[in-house]
Amino acid sequence: MPDSEFDVVVIGAGPAGEVLAGRLADAGEKVALVERDLVGGECSFYACMPSKALLRPAALLAEVRRVPGVDAEEKLDVAAVLERRDEIIHDLDDSAQLSWLEDRGIELFRGSGKLAGKRRVQVGDDTLSARKAVVVATGSAASMPPIDGLADVHAWSNREVTTAKERPASLIVLGGGVVGVEMAQAWSSLGTRVAIVEAVDRLLLREEPFASEQVTEALRARGVEVHLDTKATRAGRDGEGGTVTLELEGGESLTAQHLLVAVGRMPLVEDVGLETVGIEADGPIEVDDHMRAGGHDWLYAIGDVNGRSQLTHMGKYQARVAAHNITGTDATATLDGPRSPRVIFTDPEVAAVGYTLAGAKEVGIDAKEVDVSTAGTAGASFHGRNAEGTSRLVIDEDRKVVIGATFVGPDANELLHAATIAVVAEVPLDKLFEAVPAFPTRNEIWLNLLQAYGL
């Protein structure tokens, strides 16, 4: 079979790969996109989209319950929620995405892509060569920890928990990070009995401690069992289709219909042929701030596979950065590590950007925090009763700029982007004083935060 020549070959059609392919095609580049599963990636079918589809109805119902005066029937229709989730993930059919590629002249190759030396990618019998660049955007999969018996219990990963056809009667969630708490929130709201097991002493370890506490308290209030500081030692299933039991350090055990393992993500670097271009990776592919890998000027790695952020919006940002570099405009990524903007769609929501207070202190910044109630504005009163939560700014005392922000409360994500702009642009605090939020919106939280700082 003759070689097929392109300007750029992209391996992986998740959000990072797709955005990159689209940007390049719009700029007139000839692009090949290689995908072995579904165009749209983990995010569209097994992660962001189905999880939010499962979470949203209960969040809406909670809001209706908080705001007096809405005569809504106070119950969720689980079958209808699952049906809408299926509609949002197109019943795991990616054909709706294909016209988007066709319209841009992007050539799709179905199969596993593997680097085959400099600027070459093998897909089945096809050898694709790239005049300008090869981009690895293969994403990540759920990590499975080495727990005795775990491999034999058919534990769920994000794939099964987001696409389950029926509500599980009961669910053990191993891991209290974002995926674990969101799925505990979603299924407990839909009536599943849920227990979370977390090895360290708080959920959402990367966030401010008050965010962990407020989310834990809310989960417990809705009946979720939260086991902190608890290590799982063994898993077993009571026959095919029977219940699963998770034994815990200390002798206690939990039993449920299903076990979700949500202890982190593993970048997909195996079988990508990295060794053919001199890269040894059994973890994330290391990249520079241009998103280039292995010191090559033609090889890029974007999205979850480079391990910098593992968030869709940051993968898409890295795609834009890589697209600029490939088309000849120098661009570098900033703020795409642990300080990326992030939202945890629990009730209350957690929305954060930049450093936490502890994170800032760890890197030697003279940081000071100011905390106020998220419910402390006129705008918040329209979000109803018991719409509590804490909001924090972390301020660099030497430079007098905001370097981190966390908002906990219903729909806290609405407050995030202003904070992201303040952090990225390093807006001086006295300039922020001039940025007047409209009344009566919840953005007046900024007035309260600045006042708490003395402005």
Ligand SMILES: Cc1cc2nc3c(=O)[nH]c(=O)nc-3n(C[C@H](O)[C@H](O)[C@H](O)COP(=O)(O)OP(=O)(O)OC[C@H]3O[C@@H](n4cnc5c(N)ncnc54)[C@H](O)[C@@H]3O)c2cc1C
């Ligand atoms: C339950 C859950 C909820 C989440 N919710 C959010 C959220 O709300 N917001 C958010 O920002 N992030 C969220 N994330 C994270 C988000 O899903 C990832 O950051 C995002 O999917 C990464 O995009 P990507 O393009 O790097 O990789 P992926 O989406 O993983 O896509 C990679 C693609 O590459 C393909 N592929 C892999 N290897 C090959 C190969 N050798 N050849 C060809 N194709 C290959 C895969 O089949 C896949 O389609 C969530 C994650 C989980 C697990």
